[in-house]
């Protein structure tokens with residue numbers, strides 16, 4: 001089954017949810033009638049890393065962001081990995097990925113497990129406790145947020161539960177963009193899975209972000225790779241290719257888990 005993927009590689013206006021929502025609505029309308037099946041947004045796309053103002057600008061239980069994405073998914077009949085948003089809950093603010101299908105149903109929420117100290121997340125955000133596994137359009141996915149990709153043991157979890165497509169949403173700085181590219185290719189090759197990754201571009205007061213959103217096949221070949229500018233990165237994935245690659249080199253039969261702990 002072929003799935004047409006569109007990654008919205010965008011700049012994010014620092015601490016300005018209204019501005020960013022208007023921008024995302026325009027991007028969806030530009031993508032209308034182009035037969036996309038799945039659209040991705042980046043990490044913290046409503047607020048950016050304006051972490052000191054999260055009390056004012058985060059979204060209570062992510063309700064506003066969920067309703068906004070539900071409206072777009074239904075209007076344009078497309079499944080959406082709605083990036084992540086600053087999600088204010090009773091015990092603190094989480095960095096939460098939202099997944100909504102084309103009927104507007106909330107399929108999955110995942111709050112970032114690994115907080116990134118270099119960008120002060122541990123001072124302002126709570127670490128999530130959710131599973132990264134979900135099913136969308138009959139395909140099993142693993143969904144991750146940025147720094148999570150440095151933890152291969154966490155990425156492996158949904159794969160062992162049947163995932164064939166790994167999605168990543170990010171605000172990954174240009175300074176370490178080689179790590180982003182290398183880690184994503186490694187995650188695709190070692191898990192024999194598609195990787196679809198959305199990174200932002202532009203700058204905030206502390207960092208410049210490197211784009212290079214990408215779609216990688218389960219053999220590690222680059223299907224599409226963005227620049228460091230705003231653009232739609234698009235490509236087609238064929239979920240059946242995963243089985244072919246896993247037959248060619250049967251790593252999941254050859255694992256020796258009893259030796260791994």
Ligand SMILES: NC(=O)CCC(=O)C(=O)O
Pocket residue numbers: 043116119145146147148150170171172173176179
């Ligand atoms: N937003 C993030 O989690 C950034 C992670 C990052 O830059 C890294 O090097 O890891």
